[in-house]
Every structure is written in structure tokens, then in C-alpha cells.
Amino acid sequence: MKFAYAMPTKVIFGRDCVKEQGALLRTLGDSALIVTGRSSAHNGALRDVEEALAANGQDYTLFDRVTPNPAVACVREGVQLAKAAGADFVIGLGGGSPMDAAKAIATLAVQERADDEIFAGGYEDRALPMAHIPTTAGTGSEVTPYAILTNDAMQTKTSITSYAMFPRLAFLDGKYMLFLPQESTVNTALDALSHAAEGMLSRNATPLSDLYAEESLRILAPILPRLRGALSADDRDMLLYASCLAGMTIAQSGTTAVHGMGYYLTYFYGIDHGRANGLLLGETLRLCCEKGLAQADRILRALHLADADAFCSLLSSLLGRREDIPRERLLDFAGRSVSNKNIKKSIYEPTAEELARIFLRSFA
């Protein structure tokens, strides 16, 4: 047995945690850049943060122009604002896009990189300290060291990472999700499900990432079939906890084939990230079952599902009508996926033919 483990983020979980423990933000600095999207004002999270900062006597500047699947230009804009405002810490607030943008801004604010070197890796262990507050239950970004950005040169999404990109603090409060639109609830839950499952299917899985992943799946199991119904406050809390566990999973294992393939659906068709994963997850797990992967059985067992068919049915019930994507485009995506770095991290690395089969069957 050989593995490494690291997840240094302090997690504060529970109703009104920002209000009750906002004093912890004091340890991060004097002046915050709050990084968020345009809709952040509606769920109450921004108000809670602003009140906590005011109570702490901390300044802040608001950068609320993060768009879904943030591009480098958006990050540059945030960096410029952080520097102009003299921000010495960053608060990421929202779904995966604002949190990922916040991590990239916190990093590029202290490490210069030319545009064509953004995705070249080798980041030093330095970033402005961060607190993250998720307002969806899916990305898990609050407990990972990854920022996933749109990579136009490669026509996909690509992660950048360094240890310093782990947020110092994560505040998790399910109340911010109480009025989340159903589509966002489903898509982000599919993202969490994908993190847990892909983490278990990763060559870099560890005993601890598997422990988190299986617990995440066990928690998701009874809620997934009810995602399109009314969800209680407890359901929201459990979805958020499962999403955090799935984030802690991929913080160790990374994501694998499904994310690697899904990025093309998002880049070329604008399909929501979590939905893109959900669309491809069923056929990917089916392949792993066919290849006899013990991990695939463990995933099904944790979800209390009998086989890959049951898993695919569950996903279909959540996904509804699938997008119409021409066969040649799907084959193009399969071809692009062959050399994708996430796919190479899969315990079973699908062949070119198998990747094509997954794409075609997922949209059959």
C-alpha cells in the first residue's frame, strides 16, 4: 500500500455558518476580492459574506462578472481588479465557475504567466489565501486544488493546480441551495456523482479517496431518484455534504474519462458541465463493468443498484431528452478524447473504438 494524502482546507458545515463563524475570515487578510457570478446576490450568500466582512472590519471589492466555464480573459480581469484594489485574500462564492475563477485569480495575482503558458503547469505553491462558499452542491471545488478553465487553444477545458490552490476555508450551508432551479440541482448533483464514481475509477485512487467516494455514493443513493421532486432542507444538506466528499475524493484521485470526454460537449455545444458528465457516465460505467473492474461493482453496490442497466436508467430519468449531436461530431469528440490527460488516468483506459462507442450510445 502506497499513497499520499492531503486536504488542508478547514471545512465549516452547517446552517448560518458564515454568519456564526465569519470571524474566521479575519485570519486571511485585510482586503478581500469577492469573486462571483451575476446571480450570486439572489441566494443570500453574498449578503452573509458582506456582513461578516463588515463585522470583521475588512474591506472588499466585488468582482461579479464570472461567466460559466470561465476563460482566461475573465481571470485576467479579476487579477487586474485584485491588484488595483490591493486585495490580499480572495473569496470564491457561487458554483464551480466562480470558485475555479477565484482560484486562478488568487494564483495569477502572485505568479505572472503569459497567456500561452497558463496551461503549461509547474505552478509554484503560492496564491492569495482563499475562502470558498459553494452555492450549488456538485463541484466540490471548495476542497480541491484545481481550477478548470476554458482552454481555447486546445478547444476544451483544462485544469491548473498547485497545493496553494486548496482554499484555507470552506463554508458550506445548504440554505443557499433552497431555491436553486431544478435543472441546476440535477446537473450539479450529476457532477458530484461523477466525481465520486470517476475517483474510484482512477489510477490515482487511494484508500482515503475510495472511502470518501463510497460514502458520497451511499449518501447520494436515496436522493438521486428524488432530484426532480421537492427536496427538503435536509436533502440539500446531504447533497452538499456528498458533493464535498466527492470533491475530497478527486482532490486525491483527480477526475478521469468522463470529465475528459465531457469537456468537449461543454466546449463545442455549451452543455452544462454536470450534465455533460451525466450524459457520458452511464456508458462509461457499463464499459468498466464489461471489463470486470471490481471498482465498477463497488460503485453500483454503494448506490444500491443491481447493474449498469439500472445505473443507466437512473441517469436517463434525470437527464430527460438528450441533445441532438450529429454522429460525425460525436466521432470527432471521441477522436479528440484519445490523447486527453484525464482519460489516461483511468484504471481501464478506453480504446479509440470504445470512446466512440461511449459517445455514440450516450446520444443514441
Add this chain to the structure above:
Amino acid sequence: MKFAYAMPTKVIFGRDCVKEQGALLRTLGDSALIVTGRSSAHNGALRDVEEALAANGQDYTLFDRVTPNPAVACVREGVQLAKAAGADFVIGLGGGSPMDAAKAIATLAVQERADDEIFAGGYEDRALPMAHIPTTAGTGSEVTPYAILTNDAMQTKTSITSYAMFPRLAFLDGKYMLFLPQESTVNTALDALSHAAEGMLSRNATPLSDLYAEESLRILAPILPRLRGALSADDRDMLLYASCLAGMTIAQSGTTAVHGMGYYLTYFYGIDHGRANGLLLGETLRLCCEKGLAQADRILRALHLADADAFCSLLSSLLGRREDIPRERLLDFAGRSVSNKNIKKSIYEPTAEELARIFLRSFA
């Protein structure tokens, strides 16, 4: 659901991890104080560390005079040596005693405290950065923010803590335990068992501490009955992993009644710490079963044991002949335990009569 989670230690687990990843020590400083006991030279850990430091071009000073259940005087000696040598980081190497001493030294080297204030709490978040290398599988100290020292004023052992007492790095290699004497193997495994069980019986248990605890118990279950037989290298690894998980448990939950009571056995009778816990654990769990605690059932289930009797039998088979302790001394210990802070953290807080019953039955 409301909880906090923090465990910032980077864990490097596996055969020859110090040799292969010793370069990580470079990030801690220029000059180490190695804190260990007299026997550390025998298991190869000290040599591995010295070679890693030499390869890194780092200086070090050896403090190898840590005694079991370290007292404040021992810590003072280490602090003096650290200051005289200009050490800017600390390596704790050995069982719980050297690791706990290392934490206290790393803290008191940067925070002045009079002797009568050592146990007064309120430590600031500052300590010399640390790497820990356990050479027993039981204490879990490598992943906790606690240092437990002998407290002569209170005639017990007492913990001191601060967030900065979490080691930055923990190197876990089961090879250091291959020739551990059977008695030490049993006693330290009982300590790990106690951490996992007590963590689940704590008012401060969290979803994550329970996740770690149950996994630790599941791993210990098949090995415990074989502890007095020959153990394979794999068994050693799994004991070490289970011990680390149990440490991660109490890093969240703290220890509870068993540790609180056991410290008196160690202080007044010199009974090994892990053994002291093992002696009291069975009757404590029996009480929790009688009180209908769901957590007690979960502990038994994770261990694949039918009831408290089966648990007590397992412990007795490992403990062998129990110490002769006069009834009045046991009652004295029970009386002292009533106001112990660990006992007050138990979900079910035993009454004075119940504490007396636990002590008396444990030595019947």
C-alpha cells in the same frame, strides 16, 4: 447537520517513503531538531531520516532522551536544545511519547509559558513546522493537533493543543514496526482501537470522524484476534493505516471516557497507555450498550462482533493477566475521573457509580 473539519497534515504512506520522498523535508526549514526516544536507532527510522536530511543538505541536532509519558522537564530540555542549535523545524520520530514531546517542543520553542501555565490552554497558532514518523501503530499522533504530557500538579496526563500542532508532514512506513515487540504491538493497537471507538462515543463526533472511525474498526477487525501471532508486512501496513485513521478520528472528536480514566492507571501504576485504554474499554462499551447508544452498536458492527461480551472477550484475550490494583485505589481513580474533561465529552457521561463499576469490573 453542523460540523467543522480540519486535518491539514500531508500524509505520505508506504514502504521506504522517507527514502523516496525525504526531499519534502526541505520545505520545513534549514536545521532540524530530531526528537525521539532511546530505542529509535533500532528500527531504521532514524537512519532513514538522517540520510534524507543529509541528501537535502539540512543540518540536524538529535534529542533522543524522550521518556514514556513525557513530563514538562523533558520538553524544556528539548526546547533548550532546539534554541541552542538554532533549529527551525522539528522531526518527531517514534511512538506517541516522542511525537507528543516533539509537538510540545515545537510549540514552546516559539511561545513562552511558565511551568504552571503549561496546561492552561489558549495556545496561539504558532509552532515550529514539524514532520512526524511513527514507529508504532497506535497513537495516531502524526495526524492530530494534541500533545499529551504528564501533569504532575493534577496527577494525570493532560493534552495541550493548537492548530499549529498538526504536523505539516507525516511519513508512515510499516517496515519500522516489523520487529516491534509483541507487547508493544498489542498495546499500541489497543490504543488505536480505543481512539476509533472513543471517537464514535464523543459528543464532538462528526460525520467525517465517524467515517474514519468505522473504517479503522473494519480494518482492525480481522487483525485484532491475530495480534499475538505472527504478523505479516501487510498486517503491519494495515495496522498503521488503521491507527492513522483513528488519529484522524480523534483529531476531530477528541478522546472521551476511556482515555480520561486510563491516564490515572498510567500516572499511578505506570501501566502502558494503550494497555490502560484496553483494560477499561470493554466495560465502558458495555455501559454504552446498556444505555442503548446507537454508536455502541455501530462500533460492534464495524468490528463484526455480536455484543459487548464478545468485545470484552476479545480484549481479555489480548490483555492477558490484569494488574492487581487494590479496590480503594480503583475507587480513588473513579472519583478523580468524575471531573475529568475527557469524560465530559462522552455522549453518555458515566455517573460516579458507573465510573466505579467500570474500574472495579475491569480489574475483577
